[in-house]
Amino acid sequence: PVAGLVDSFQKQYDALKVPYPQDKVSSQVDAEIKASQTEIDAYKKTSEQRIQNYQKEIAHLKSLLPYEQ
Numbered sequence: 001p002v003a004g005l006v007d008s009f010q011k012q013y014d015a016l017k018v019p020y021p022q023d024k025v026s027s028q029v030d031a032e033i034k035a036s037q038t039e040i041d042a043y044k045k046t047s048e049q050r051i052q053n054y055q056k057e058i059a060h061l062k063s064l065l066p067y068e069q
Helices: 007-015 025-063
Strands: none
Touching: none
16 A cells, blocks of 8 residues: 555546537537427427318218218
8 A cells, every 4th residue: 555646646637637629519409409399390280280170071071961861
């Protein structure tokens, strides 16, 4: 056991700074996420309208007399 070995390693570890490259694409990814979210919302809105129209058509067809009568 060497006296001060752990403290020496701790100081060296704390002094070590790893240079990370600057993040350049996160803003682009966030913008694409926002754009795709608006497209998704628009598609959901039109899909809900189509579903309502189809349900109206189904209700109309169910209200008609059966073919056998």
